[in-house]
Amino acid sequence: MKPLLQISDLETLYGASQVLFGISFQVHEGELVTLIGRNGMGKTTTVRTIMGLLTPRKGSVLFKGDSLEGGPTYRVARAGIAVVPEGRQIFPNLTVRENLIATAGNRNDALEPWTLARVYQLFPRLQERERNLGTTLSGGEQQMLAIGRALLTNPQLLILDEATEGLAPLARAEIWKCLEQLKAVGLALIVIDKNIGPLMRLADRHHVIEKGRIVWTGNSDQLRAEPQILREYVGV
Numbered sequence: 001m002k003p004l005l006q007i008s009d010l011e012t013l014y015g016a017s018q019v020l021f022g023i024s025f026q027v028h029e030g031e032l033v034t035l036i037g038r039n040g041m042g043k044t045t046t047v048r049t050i051m052g053l054l055t056p057r058k059g060s061v062l063f064k065g066d067s068l069e070g071g072p073t074y075r076v077a078r079a080g081i082a083v084v085p086e087g088r089q090i091f092p093n094l095t096v097r098e099n100l101i102a103t104a105g106n107r108n109d110a111l112e113p114w115t116l117a118r119v120y121q122l123f124p125r126l127q128e129r130e131r132n133l134g135t136t137l138s139g140g141e142q143q144m145l146a147i148g149r150a151l152l153t154n155p156q157l158l159i160l161d162e163a164t165e166g167l168a169p170l171a172r173a174e175i176w177k178c179l180e181q182l183k184a185v186g187l188a189l190i191v192i193d194k195n196i197g198p199l200m201r202l203a204d205r206h207h208v209i210e211k212g213r214i215v216w217t218g219n220s221d222q223l224r225a226e227p228q229i230l231r232e233y234v235g236v
């Protein structure tokens with residue numbers, strides 16, 4: 001089966017400073033894969049390259065067989081990739097409901113598209129706070145909103161950068177539960193997070209990034225069998 005997303009040999013620079021040195025990995029339909037590694041190793045740069053915010057000097061981003069590298073970002077979004085960015089980027093002066101519908105659309109004619117009702121079913125808290133402004137939400141609620149907003153674009157691949165960073169334990173648990181449900185309905189996911197524990201249960205494959213290179217790839221059983229990998233490259 002052809003992968004949904006095929007990243008090959010990405011080299012990305014900020015000005016003269018090279019950050020990615022040949023990143024390659026694949027995501028198949030319905031898979032959850034992780035990018036893990038310490039701060040500053042190139043995870044966000046990889047996401048920004050996939051989204052077309054950065055143009056790689058070398059390498060390719062193929063999604064459903066179409067070449068996407070170099071953007072523009074609206075083309076990447078329209079193709080079916082949605083990102084929940086680090087920092088969430090909620091529109092502060094819009095209500096929860098307005099935030100959710102601002103970018104909504106069933107662009108790829110999904111048979112069972114995400115609707116406001118379905119997002120509220122996933123996150124009842126958002127319905128309770130429907131009329132509140134984005135700025136008044138807790139961190140956990142903002143992350144739910146960012147995920148809900150991304151789902152309403154009806155993506156085939158959802159990327160979460162720092163999925164649970166800075167959230168309280170209960171809010172974290174809700175996000176993990178949500179990701180489990182999204183995986184169960186067959187959505188492909190790339191998850192970046194330093195909390196590896198819950199990801200061990202959910203992930204089909206992990207990619208460890210160190211200084212712009214993938215230095216280790218394997219499933220959760222393999223990662224459990226090599227605890228030195230997490231110690232050395234993730235610091236846990």
Ligand SMILES: Nc1ncnc2c1ncn2[C@@H]1O[C@H](COP(=O)(O)OP(=O)(O)OP(=O)(O)O)[C@@H](O)[C@H]1O
Pocket residue numbers: 014017019037038039040041042043044045046
């Ligand atoms: N806009 C930028 N201009 C120049 N260098 C940058 C820029 N953004 C990131 N970098 C550098 O690129 C490297 C990789 O950063 P990146 O944000 O991709 O890492 P990361 O693995 O996602 O870590 P973090 O969890 O801290 O975001 C770091 O050395 C960082 O300082």
